[in-house]
Amino acid sequence: MTESINFVSNFKKANVASITIFLLSICFIIFKGLNYGIDFKGGTLIELRTETGISASSIRSSLNSMNLGDVNVKKFGQDGDYLIKVEQKETNSNELIPKIKKKLIENLNAEVNFRRVENVGPKVSSELLESSIIAISLALAAMLFYIWIRFEWQFSVGSIIALFHDVVITLGIFSALSLEINLSIIAAVLTIVGYSMNDTVVIYDRIRENLFKYTKISISDVANISINETLTRTIITSVTTLLALVSIYILGGEILRGFSFAMILGVIIGTYSSIFVASPVLKFFKVSYKTLEKKDEKIVP
Amino acid sequence: MLNFSKINIFFIYLIFFLVSIFATLNLQNKNNLFIDKKVNLGLDLQGGSYLLLEINSDSLIEEKIQSKVIPIKKLLKKNNLNYSNFKINDRSLSLKIDDKEKFESLFFSKKDNLVNPYIDDYRSFELEYSSLENNFIEILFSKYGLLSINNSALKQSIEIVRRRIDDVGTKEPTILQRGEKRILVELPGLKDPERIKKLLGKTAKLNFRLVSDNSEFGVDSLISETGETLEISKRIVMSGDNLIDAQPSIQNQRNEPTVSFTLDRVGAQKFGRATTDNVGKRLAIVLDGKIISAPNINEPITSGSGMISGNFSFQEATDLALLLRSGALPTPLNVVEERTVGPDLGEDSIKSGVMSLIVGFVLVILFMLYKYKIFGIVANIALIANLLMLVGVLTILEATLTLPGIAGIILTVGMAVDANVLIFERIKEELKTEKSIIHAFDTGYSKAKITVLDANITTLIAAIILFAFGSGPVKGFAITLGIGIVTTLFTAYFLARHLTSIIVLRNNNKEIKI
Numbered sequence: 008m009t010e011s012i013n014f015v016s017n018f019k020k021a022n023v024a025s026i027t028i029f030l031l032s033i034c035f036i037i038f039k040g041l042n043y044g045i046d047f048k049g050g051t052l053i054e055l056r057t058e059t060g061i062s063a064s065s066i067r068s069s070l071n072s073m074n075l076g077d078v079n080v081k082k083f084g085q086d087g088d089y090l091i092k093v094e095q096k097e098t099n100s101n102e103l104i105p106k107i108k109k110k111l112i113e114n115l116n117a118e119v120n121f122r123r124v125e126n127v128g129p130k131v132s133s134e135l136l137e138s139s140i141i142a143i144s145l146a147l148a149a150m151l152f153y154i155w156i157r158f159e160w161q162f163s164v165g166s167i168i169a170l171f172h173d174v175v176i177t178l179g180i181f182s183a184l185s186l187e188i189n190l191s192i193i194a195a196v197l198t199i200v201g202y203s204m205n206d207t208v209v210i211y212d213r214i215r216e217n218l219f220k221y222t223k224i225s226i227s228d229v230a231n232i233s234i235n236e237t238l239t240r241t242i243i244t245s246v247t248t249l250l251a252l253v254s255i256y257i258l259g260g261e262i263l264r265g266f267s268f269a270m271i272l273g274v275i276i277g278t279y280s281s282i283f284v285a286s287p288v289l290k291f292f293k294v295s296y297k298t299l300e301k302k303d304e305k306i307v308p
Numbered sequence: 309m310l311n312f313s314k315i316n317i318f319f320i321y322l323i324f325f326l327v328s329i330f331a332t333l334n335l336q337n338k339n340n341l342f343i344d345k346k347v348n349l350g351l352d353l354q355g356g357s358y359l360l361l362e363i364n365s366d367s368l369i370e371e372k373i374q375s376k377v378i379p380i381k382k383l384l385k386k387n388n389l390n391y392s393n394f395k396i397n398d399r400s401l402s403l404k405i406d407d408k409e410k411f412e413s414l415f416f417s418k419k420d421n422l423v424n425p426y427i428d429d430y431r432s433f434e435l436e437y438s439s440l441e442n443n444f445i446e447i448l449f450s451k452y453g454l455l456s457i458n459n460s461a462l463k464q465s466i467e468i469v470r471r472r473i474d475d476v477g478t479k480e481p482t483i484l485q486r487g488e489k490r491i492l493v494e495l496p497g498l499k500d501p502e503r504i505k506k507l508l509g510k511t512a513k514l515n516f517r518l519v520s521d522n523s524e525f526g527v528d529s530l531i532s533e534t535g536e537t538l539e540i541s542k543r544i545v546m547s548g549d550n551l552i553d554a555q556p557s558i559q560n561q562r563n564e565p566t567v568s569f570t571l572d573r574v575g576a577q578k579f580g581r582a583t584t585d586n587v588g589k590r591l592a593i594v595l596d597g598k599i600i601s602a603p604n605i606n607e608p609i610t611s612g613s614g615m616i617s618g619n620f621s622f623q624e625a626t627d628l629a630l631l632l633r634s635g636a637l638p639t640p641l642n643v644v645e646e647r648t649v650g651p652d653l654g655e656d657s658i659k660s661g662v663m664s665l666i667v668g669f670v671l672v673i674l675f676m677l678y679k680y681k682i683f684g685i686v687a688n689i690a691l692i693a694n695l696l697m698l699v700g701v702l703t704i705l706e707a708t709l710t711l712p713g714i715a716g717i718i719l720t721v722g723m724a725v726d727a728n729v730l731i732f733e734r735i736k737e738e739l740k741t742e743k744s745i746i747h748a749f750d751t752g753y754s755k756a757k758i759t760v761l762d763a764n765i766t767t768l769i770a771a772i773i774l775f776a777f778g779s780g781p782v783k784g785f786a787i788t789l790g791i792g793i794v795t796t797l798f799t800a801y802f803l804a805r806h807l808t809s810i811i812v813l814r815n816n817n818k819e820i821k822i
């Protein structure tokens with residue numbers, strides 16, 4: 008361990024920072040709320056391409072005259088591309104889309120290409136929200152269970168705290184920036200759960216191995232050695248994953264932008280949490296080779 | 309870990325070869341090979357419409373409970389059971405009855421019970437009743453009665469939806485049951501689903517009923533196509549069920565689009581009798597509770613065919629004929645979810661997806677070369693093999709590739725090198741303490757094995773849960789991510805390890821730098 012970085016001495020500072028950001032995220036999620044897309048809120052989404060001269064306000068004004076309720080028009084990608092979101096008013100909106108289309112074609116007096124039209128009813132959207140929450144909870148539970156059978160309960164608690172940390176902060180940032188939460192963001196969050204876990208497991212594996220190797224030194228030092236030993240790998244994998252993600256973010260088009268942004272956030276937060284959240288928990292529980300003795304020594308071949 | 313038997317090597321490359329050859333199937337234009345498998349493009353990539361329809365069983369139950377009124381009254385009369393205060397509610401019937409015990413024995417008789425049939429599949433009667441105070445009872449559908457009504461309505465609806473969509477002639481539609489009340493319809497290549505939605509939104513219940521102001525069955529006041537209010541008998545002379553064909557046609561005299569229809573034998577008899585007995589009267593043609601037209605019966609129609617006119621445009625006549633041909637839906641269908649992607653957006657998505665894949669791939673490859681030099685080449689060969697196998701497995705499964713699915717592939721590219729990175733880093737550590745290079749590689753591989761497995765299983769768990777709970781595009785992401793993990797493990801632990809072993813063994817224990 009020639010040039011080892013002392014991570015452990017920074018655990019306290021990091022923990023204070025983590026807890027602050029975590030609490031801040033919870034405040035954002037509770038008080039500002041999440042900006043649900045139509046997948047979870049219900050409503051109608053229209054992506055259209057017009058001639059470049061058309062402005063968002065002219066689209067907005069022609070829709071406002073229809074008394075649709077909350078209408079949101081924003082630029083989407085290149086010039087003349089817009090995304091329109093209309094809130095769900097009544098349950099039966101089978102007539103709504105053709106009406107909007109007709110109105111826009113008449114009012115804008117231009118060629119309008121409806122590139123994407125989505126409509127999600129209130130029942131379906133609440134079901135989608137419900138199943139997404141179940142999916143994320145189930146993923147967390149499954150991870151917890153897996154770590155519990157592969158390691159000991161202290162590791163399980165540590166990894167789950169790290170996962171919560173990642174998920175809550177990612178959602179908190181989405182709330183703070185008013186970014187839309189839709190189905191693909193949920194997919195991203197689940198992938199983050201997997202990725203963060205992956206990172207944590209690699210460090211945990213090493214910590215456990217080293218606990219048996221260096222029985223004389225404290226858990227803090229074992230953690231520090233282990234984090235340093237796996238550091239190159241942690242960085243390289245984060246870099247290659249981020250390379251892939253950034254290329255999706257920049258080149259993958261508007262539809263994947265939110266998804267790849269969530270993933271980029273998640274990879275950064277997940278990498279951080281494996282080192283600065285998951286490891287201190289082991290220290291907190293005073294894990295040592297003695298607490299592990301009962302179980303599988305055969306892990307170290 | 310570096311020793312491979314000839315058999316092992318043979319199988320590793322055989323599996324790789326067999327799986328990745330499937331990837332190449334996607335390059336052929338037509339099905340000129342004997343294996344016809346391809347990765348399907350999701351609607352978000354090829355463009356098209358996704359509709360989720362829901363049957364409305366409330367109206368159906370109302371209708372069904374009403375249809376029980378006459379049989380129950382008949383049953384009571386036949387068995388001399390006194391009753392009073394008979395009332396029809398939304399989902400139930402209520403009445404006051406004197407001899408409840410006798411009623412119960414009749415109501416729950418398993419033999420030839422036409423009023424309350426016994427459903428064998430569920431071991432339950434269709435109806436049940438509950439006693440209220442003062443000898444009042446309430447008759448309603450049992451849990452399984454409701455279930456069986458719902459299920460048969462759903463099955464029938466799927467059939468009719470299929471007929472209507474086939475009739476419109478879109479290419480390769482997918483029509484599937486989703487849950488207990490829903491039908492999923494996927495229409496690839498369809499740019500605007502409005503016509504289909506219109507066609508599916510109509511139940512198309514057609515009735516022929518006489519215009520008359522007094523009828524023993526009661527009358528409905530309906531407004532006709534010309535705006536006059538007509539009293540229409542509730543008795544149905546003939547319904548659309550008796551139609552065997554309907555076609556749009558142009559009536560020559562006035563050049564007016566009409567729908568001509570042909571009746572089955574029973575229908576022809578019914579229609580013949582009704583028109584013979586009621587010459588001079590008006591016959592209303594009622595579709596979904598609205599009068600299409602109410603022509604005079606000039607002469608008996610016994611030929612079993614007829615014509616419906618009603619100020620149609622040709623398109624309307626065509627659609628009406630289609631609806632009548634396909635039969636009536638048991639309940640109205642609501643579109644509860646709709647997603648349509650235009651073909652140009654799909655094309656753009658493919659372009660940007662492939663572009664970001666290539667760029668991400670090249671960046672990762674360059675980074676690995678820079679970091680690991682010769683072993684970077686090993687990792688990169690494994691990465692390319694990984695990608696080939698991933699596409700190969702997708703092809704074997706004939707999976708659907710969506711835009712998030714492409715993202716899953718790119719993410720796999722980024723994360724796949726992790727397995728090799730873990731191994732190489734481990735070997736580096738071993739090289740510090742171990743004198744024998746071969747031995748260092750050997751222990752490196754075996755020590756990293758558990759970590760690599762652990763790390764990948766966690767991501768696999770996430771992918772499986774995503775697959776189970778996700779819908780449409782998200783499922784596509786879960787598939788590529790999950791398969792990507794499996795191919796990653798294979799390529800890292802078999803292919804890359806074998807390549808590494810070749811380098812290490814050839815090098816004959818001279819110094820190696822990772």
